[in-house]
Structure formats: C-alpha cells, structure tokens
Amino acid sequence: MDIKGFRFSAVEAAIKKPGRKDLALIFSEVPASACAVFTVNAVKAAPVLLSMEHIKGGSAQAVVVNSGNANACTGDAGMIVARETANLVAQGLGISDQAVQVSSTGVIGVPMPMKRIRDAIPPLIEGLSSGTLDDVAQAIMTTDTFPKMEAREAEVRGTSYTVAGIAKGSGMIMPNMATMLSYIISDAAVEPAFQERAFRKAVAQSFNAITVDGDMSTNDTCLLMANGMADNDLIREGTAEGDAFEALLNDVLLSLAKQIARDGEGATKFVEVRVSGARGDDDARLAARAIANSCLVKTAFYGQDANWGRIFAAVGYSGAEVDQSLLSLSFDGVLMARNGIFAGGDAEQRGTEVLRKREFTVSVDLGLGNGSATVYTSDLSHDYVSINADYRT
Amino acid sequence: MDIKGFRFSAVEAAIKKPGRKDLALIFSEVPASACAVFTVNAVKAAPVLLSMEHIKGGSAQAVVVNSGNANACTGDAGMIVARETANLVAQGLGISDQAVQVSSTGVIGVPMPMKRIRDAIPPLIEGLSSGTLDDVAQAIMTTDTFPKMEAREAEVRGTSYTVAGIAKGSGMIMPNMATMLSYIISDAAVEPAFQERAFRKAVAQSFNAITVDGDMSTNDTCLLMANGMADNDLIREGTAEGDAFEALLNDVLLSLAKQIARDGEGATKFVEVRVSGARGDDDARLAARAIANSCLVKTAFYGQDANWGRIFAAVGYSGAEVDQSLLSLSFDGVLMARNGIFAGGDAEQRGTEVLRKREFTVSVDLGLGNGSATVYTSDLSHDYVSINADYRT
Numbered sequence: 001m002d003i004k005g006f007r008f009s010a011v012e013a014a015i016k017k018p019g020r021k022d023l024a025l026i027f028s029e030v031p032a033s034a035c036a037v038f039t040v041n042a043v044k045a046a047p048v049l050l051s052m053e054h055i056k057g058g059s060a061q062a063v064v065v066n067s068g069n070a071n072a073c074t075g076d077a078g079m080i081v082a083r084e085t086a087n088l089v090a091q092g093l094g095i096s097d098q099a100v101q102v103s104s105t106g107v108i109g110v111p112m113p114m115k116r117i118r119d120a121i122p123p124l125i126e127g128l129s130s131g132t133l134d135d136v137a138q139a140i141m142t143t144d145t146f147p148k149m150e151a152r153e154a155e156v157r158g159t160s161y162t163v164a165g166i167a168k169g170s171g172m173i174m175p176n177m178a179t180m181l182s183y184i185i186s187d188a189a190v191e192p193a194f195q196e197r198a199f200r201k202a203v204a205q206s207f208n209a210i211t212v213d214g215d216m217s218t219n220d221t222c223l224l225m226a227n228g229m230a231d232n233d234l235i236r237e238g239t240a241e242g243d244a245f246e247a248l249l250n251d252v253l254l255s256l257a258k259q260i261a262r263d264g265e266g267a268t269k270f271v272e273v274r275v276s277g278a279r280g281d282d283d284a285r286l287a288a289r290a291i292a293n294s295c296l297v298k299t300a301f302y303g304q305d306a307n308w309g310r311i312f313a314a315v316g317y318s319g320a321e322v323d324q325s326l327l328s329l330s331f332d333g334v335l336m337a338r339n340g341i342f343a344g345g346d347a348e349q350r351g352t353e354v355l356r357k358r359e360f361t362v363s364v365d366l367g368l369g370n371g372s373a374t375v376y377t378s379d380l381s382h383d384y385v386s387i388n389a390d391y392r393t
Numbered sequence: 394m395d396i397k398g399f400r401f402s403a404v405e406a407a408i409k410k411p412g413r414k415d416l417a418l419i420f421s422e423v424p425a426s427a428c429a430v431f432t433v434n435a436v437k438a439a440p441v442l443l444s445m446e447h448i449k450g451g452s453a454q455a456v457v458v459n460s461g462n463a464n465a466c467t468g469d470a471g472m473i474v475a476r477e478t479a480n481l482v483a484q485g486l487g488i489s490d491q492a493v494q495v496s497s498t499g500v501i502g503v504p505m506p507m508k509r510i511r512d513a514i515p516p517l518i519e520g521l522s523s524g525t526l527d528d529v530a531q532a533i534m535t536t537d538t539f540p541k542m543e544a545r546e547a548e549v550r551g552t553s554y555t556v557a558g559i560a561k562g563s564g565m566i567m568p569n570m571a572t573m574l575s576y577i578i579s580d581a582a583v584e585p586a587f588q589e590r591a592f593r594k595a596v597a598q599s600f601n602a603i604t605v606d607g608d609m610s611t612n613d614t615c616l617l618m619a620n621g622m623a624d625n626d627l628i629r630e631g632t633a634e635g636d637a638f639e640a641l642l643n644d645v646l647l648s649l650a651k652q653i654a655r656d657g658e659g660a661t662k663f664v665e666v667r668v669s670g671a672r673g674d675d676d677a678r679l680a681a682r683a684i685a686n687s688c689l690v691k692t693a694f695y696g697q698d699a700n701w702g703r704i705f706a707a708v709g710y711s712g713a714e715v716d717q718s719l720l721s722l723s724f725d726g727v728l729m730a731r732n733g734i735f736a737g738g739d740a741e742q743r744g745t746e747v748l749r750k751r752e753f754t755v756s757v758d759l760g761l762g763n764g765s766a767t768v769y770t771s772d773l774s775h776d777y778v779s780i781n782a783d784y785r786t
C-alpha cells in the first residue's frame with residue numbers, strides 16, 4: 001500500500017507503564033487539507049481543545065498520539081502539556097505548531113508525565129524513516145484486542161490514489177464507550193470544501209452508527225488528511241471521480257466502525273440492527289439506537305435468547321412514532337413477530353438457532369412510512385462487567 | 394395497620410408455573426376516588442390499555458393483578474383476556490366492569506392461559522375474607538428478592554387515616570427496567586382534584602427518580618385509591634391537613650421507590666446521586682440521570698472504584714450546560730475533584746473506602762446556578778448479566 005508523502009513512527013514513552021509502544025506520529029511531507037470531528041461531550045480533553053484550535057485553518061501536517069493517559073480533567077496543566085507536545089513535534093519537523101494535531105487516549109484525571117513525552121519525541125521523529133501505519137495503529141490501542149486498519153485505492157484518469165484509515169476503540173453502542181480515535185490519510189488531491197462535506201457524511205453513516213449522539217468519551221476524534229501528492233486531477237463534487245472518492249471514504253470509515261463494534265469490550269456477538277418502515281429516518285434512528293443501547297436486549301443477545309418482546313419494548317420507549325399493531329421483527333430470515341404479536345409455528349426454535357451465530361441481523365419494521373436506519377452493536381456480557389469493574393485510575 | 398374498607402386476596406392460578414400465589418385482588422367495599430400513571434412506552438400491554446379506559450371516570454373499586462405473564466404484545470386476543478378478567482372479577486364482586494383495574498407482569502409475547510385465570514377467580518374472591526396486603530405484595534413479585542411495602546398514618550382533627558402502599562419491581566436506572574407496579578390505598582377522604590395533583594407530584598419525586606423518561610416497560614402502573622371510609626373531614630389543598638397528606642404520600646412512594654432501587658437485579662450497591670449547581674432543575678436531572686444510567690459508572694460502583702473521571706464524562710454528555718472548569722465531586726464527605734481536576738492528597742484512598750460501603754452518595758456540583766436533582770441507582774454487576782441473559786420467553 002503506497003500513500004505518497006506520508007511517513008509514520010511509533011516509540012515506547014512508557015506513559016502508563018513500560019513494555020509497549022505508546023507514542024505515535026503521522027507526518028505528511030507537505031501540508032495536507034484536513035478536516036475533523038471531535039467529541040460533543042461538554043467535558044473535552046486538553047488535546048481535543050488544542051486540536052480544535054489548530055484545525056481551524058483547514059490544514060494539518062502531523063498527528064501525534066499517545067495512549068496510556070487521556071490528558072482529560074487535567075485543567076490548565078493539561079493544556080500546557082498538550083501545547084508543549086505540539087511545539088516539540090513542530091520544532092523537530094520544522095513546521096508550525098498549528099500544523100500539529102494532538103490526541104491522547106487512556107485514563108482520565110491523571111496528570112500526563114510530560115518528561116517521558118519530552119524524552120521520547122526525538123526518537124519518535126527519527127523513527128519516521130522506517131515506521132509503518134501498522135506501528136501507529138498498534139501504539140494507539142488501549143482495551144482493543146486487535147489493531148483496526150482499512151485501505152482502498154482508486155484512479156482519476158489513470159492516476160492512482162489511496163485512502164487508508166486506522167482506528168482504535170473497543171466499543172459498544174452504550175453510553176460512555178471507550179475513546180474512539182480514527183485517522184484517515186490520503187494522497188489524493190480533493191477540492192477542500194467537498195472533502196469536508198464527504199467526510200462528515202461518511203462519519204455520520206459509520207461512526208455514528210456505532211455511537212449514540214452525546215454518548216461520547218472526553219477524547220473522541222476522527223481526522224482526515226489529504227495531501228494531494230498522488231498528483232491526480234483535482235477531485236470535485238458532482239463528478240464520477242467525486243462519487244468514487246465518497247464511496248471509498250464511506251467504505252473505509254464503515255469498515256473501521258464495524259471493526260470497533262466487533263471488538264466491543266467482552267463482546268461475543270456482532271449484531272446489525274436494521275429498522276425500516278419508520279415515519280422518517282430520524283424515527284428509524286431513534287428506534288435502532290434504543291434497541292442497540294438496551295441492556296435487556298444486549299444481555300438477551302449474550303444469552304442467545306431470541307427475545308423479540310424486549311426489542312419491541314425498546315422500540316416502544318425510543319421516542320419514535322409507534323403503532324404496536326404494525327410492528328414486525330426478524331432475526332436474519334426468521335420472522336419472529338408480525339402485527340405486534342408472535343409469528344407462531346417453530347419461530348422460537350429457528351430464531352434461537354440464529355442467536356447462536358456469532359453475527360446476525362435484527363430487522364424491525366414499524367409499518368408507518370419509509371424511514372430507515374442501520375446501527376451496529378455487540379452484546380453485554382460478564383466480561384464487559386469484569387473489564388470495566390476492574391479498571392483503576 | 395387498619396385501612397378501613399379494604400380487603401385483600403391472593404391465590405395460586407399457576408399462570409407460568411405452579412408452586413406460588415400469582416393472582417391477587419385488592420377490593421374496596423365502596424367505590425374509591427382513583428388516579429393512576431401508566432407507562433409512556435408506545436407499546437402498551439393489554440391490561441394497561443384497559444385500565445387507562447376504566448380510570449377515566451376517576452373511580453375504582455377493585456384491582457386484579459397477575460404475575461407470570463405480562464399479556465403484552467398479544468394483540469386482540471390479549472385485549473379479550475384483559476376484558477374477560479375484569480368482567481369475571483366485576484361479576485363476582487357485584488360491581489361494574491369499569492370499576493376494575495387490571496395489571497399483569499411477567500413475560501412478554503406469550504398468550505395468557507385464560508382458563509387458569511377463570512378457574513382461579515372464585516377462590517380469589519372467597520379469599521377476600523382472610524387475605525392481607527402482604528399476600529398481595531408477594532403474589533405480584535417476579536424477579537424481586539423481597540416484597541415492597543410501606544404505610545403511614547395521620548389524623549384530621551382527631552380522626553385517623555392510613556396511606557399504605559405496595560410495589561414490585563427489581564429495577565435499576567437503566568433502559569427497560571423490570572416492570573414496576575405500585576398500588577397505594579388509603580381510607581382517607583380527599584378532595585379528588587387535589588388527590589390527583591398530590592399523587593402526580595409524589596410520583597415525580599419518587600418513581601421518576603429511579604427511572605428515566607421513556608425507559609419504561611410495557612406494563613408499568615402506579616395507582617392510588619382513596620375510599621374515604623376513615624370518615625375524616627375532607628382533606629383539601631392549601632391546608633395543614635392537605636400538606637400532611639402530601640407529605641405522607643411522598644414518604645410512602647419514595648420509600649417504595651428506594652426499595653425497588655435497592656432490589657436492583659444483581660445489585661450490590663445502593664447509590665444516591667445528587668446534582669447541584671446546575672443551570673436549572675431540568676439540567677440537574679439530565680446530569681443525574683446520565684450518571685445513574687452510565688454503564689461505565691455503574692460497573693465502577695460494582696468494582697468499588699472511586700472513579701470520578703467517568704462520572705464527569707457522563708455529566709459532559711448528558712446535555713446539561715457544563716463548564717468543565719467548575720465541576721466538583723464528592724463521594725459521601727470525601728472531595729475527589731474540584732474545578733474539574735483531581736482534588737489531590739489522599740482523596741483516592743478515602744474515596745475508595747466510601748465505595749466499599751453498601752450505600753453511599755455521589756454529589757456533583759456544576760457551579761453554574763441553583764438547579765438540583767436527586768436520583769437513586771444501583772451498580773451493574775455480573776449477576777445483572779446472569780439474571781437477564783438466562784431469561785427465556
């Protein structure tokens with residue numbers, strides 16, 4: 001995979017504890033057109049606040065990310081740490097501070113050990129000569145059980161370009177999921193306003209399909225940098241090339257989002273929740289999220305219980321318009337309930353067979369209109385509780 | 394405890410399985426002034442739909458409740474069952490169908506075994522000669538580990554009256570808590586419009602402090618019947634006697650709500666969450682509920698982890714107005730964080746000691762205004778998952 005003009009590095013700074021790489025760097029040899037979405041949580045980590053400032057110019061050239069400490073709820077001291085980190089990286093690379101994006105993930109409320117970062121930055125920058133994107137994907141992991149990556153290629157009139165992405169996050173569609181970080185890099189030349197619009201739409205159909213509005217961590221960040229070094233004819237909106245770029249971006253982001261949902265803390269199931277027939281797409285999203293967020297539904301998934309009643313109850317309190325006599329539900333191809341009541345026959349047995357699979361689809365139709373939405377979720381298991389009850393600051 | 398004019402009964406109808414009393418009856422010898430609140434879930438069980446019809450006249454004389462089957466998502470057949478149940482009870486008692494309230498709790502989507510109810514109603518009515526309110530409280534239990542009851546007495550110019558309540562529900566402040574049923578009975582004579590207003594206020598500060606708007610089951614019901622047989626001078630709003638009645642009702646409902654929260658499925662902790670200093674009471678409620686609903690916060694409670702960072706993150710996504718530099722948090726009397734950052738010293742150790750207690754308070758101040766709210770919750774444990782993952786329709 002060749003993404004022209006990007007270099008990578010990851011080193012061990014021992015921010016939380018030694019024995020793994022925990023400080024990473026992505027660098028574009030030329031300034032890249034950049035856009036980002038950040039957490040909507042009113043409590044924002046220092047690196048998020050700093051990155052929001054720096055992205056305002058629409059350009060970035062480096063991203064420095066650490067795991068082991070979120071640098072959140074650290075007050076003025078935390079802001080100083082974030083600024084110093086950006087400054088040291090900028091100086092080492094010969095670029096301006098504003099060209100540096102900073103991210104952190106890990107424990108909240110513990111001061112960042114700045115000396116360790118300071119000492120690690122020179123080797124971090126040297127490492128750009130030999131590091132890989134995979135090194136970065138591994139260094140940013142926290143509770144992830146595997147690194148998340150995806151890449152796609154396309155052409156503009158014979159000139160190839162690549163869109164590649166990495167992510168970390170071990171999430172469920174639950175309040176307060178583990179911090180989600182994602183960095184998408186491309187060597188494509190894209191008209192900047194179109195790049196931003198395509199990016200926001202892609203985030204909406206991917207990461208927002210595994211999170212609930214407002215239920216974000218203090219550190220969530222998704223960033224896209226496109227540096228134009230493929231030297232293609234500029235990609236514009238409303239063209240075949242523009243459509244292809246949008247599709248690529250959607251594919252990469254959706255793949256990363258699904259990987260995050262599959263790696264849900266303690267997850268044993270990966271479930272696609274499809275709602276159709278809602279009064280509108282907003283209603284469909286409300287219903288889908290209520291299903292995906294319901295502890296009783298998620299524990300039923302874990303228990304391999306074809307429990308359609310709990311799913312109808314979740315739809316009923318979701319806030320979507322509902323006529324219970326029009327509801328229907330299937331697990332994969334097995335119809336469990338129609339017109340709000342049990343479908344009968346051997347549906348229970350066949351439904352239970354579906355629930356025994358590692359991945360399946362729940363389809364609910366509200367029978368009221370054309371609104372639809374899809375979200376992805378995992379189950380709620382004993383291991384989720386173990387992982388999160390044992391976590392210590 | 395003497396509540397004039399009320400009689401009680403509970404029998405075994407073996408609705409789900411034999412071996413316990415599962416059909417109960419409360420009867421007032423004279424029609425009682427009645428008011429109720431029902432689930433806001435758009436998917437409502439047949440008994441809820443029927444009871445909503447019957448309560449419109451502001452009067453009730455009997456309540457028949459079964460456990461083992463929720464008679465929800467049972468379509469037209471379910472409505473027929475609910476109507477027939479009311480009719481048989483009404484005939485047996487010599488009252489009109491409209492005077493009968495019907496409730497069910499248990500599994501959703503399974504047809505009610507009407508023959509068993511039909512056969513059990515004659516003995517149910519006979520049992521009124523010797524049954525107790527406690528018999529009813531036990532017959533309505535599902536996943537409860539203990540029956541919930543509370544009673545208070547007061548006087549109006551030398552004439553005593555009683556307010557007594559029972560409830561079932563093994564809840565947490567989580568989406569889709571187990572069905573909550575509560576019946577408050579009194580022999581007081583109360584001016585009806587005042588009775589309704591006092592009741593709604595009492596429900597708001599009690600059951601709504603252990604639930605989240607919209608996150609109700611298909612069957613939740615809270616009913617108040619006051620039959621006037623204490624023969625006191627009519628209790629009116631804006632009088633000392635009216636204030637005393639309101640206070641009694643609040644006490645009884647709050648006590649029942651706390652008992653439900655303490656019996657949270659798999660709960661090992663009972664936590665009072667107090668939010669102060671919000672921009673308004675609505676904001677305080679948003680923040681308090683986000684804290685009480687957060688899986689990461691609740692697993693931290695279970696793990697006895699004094700994790701204030703997760704609580705601040707929940708406040709941050711709650712939708713309340715937040716200035717993170719003004720947030721403070723205490724566990725009981727131990728200040729953990731002030732001005733958005735760690736309070737320092739030995740707070741971590743002292744905070745952990747608080748978390749080891751079975752009951753404690755989490756106090757969060759937003760530093761923006763005078764809004765406040767209190768909610769009650771429990772932790773999220775391995776047992777919650779076990780109880781709900783093993784549940785079969």
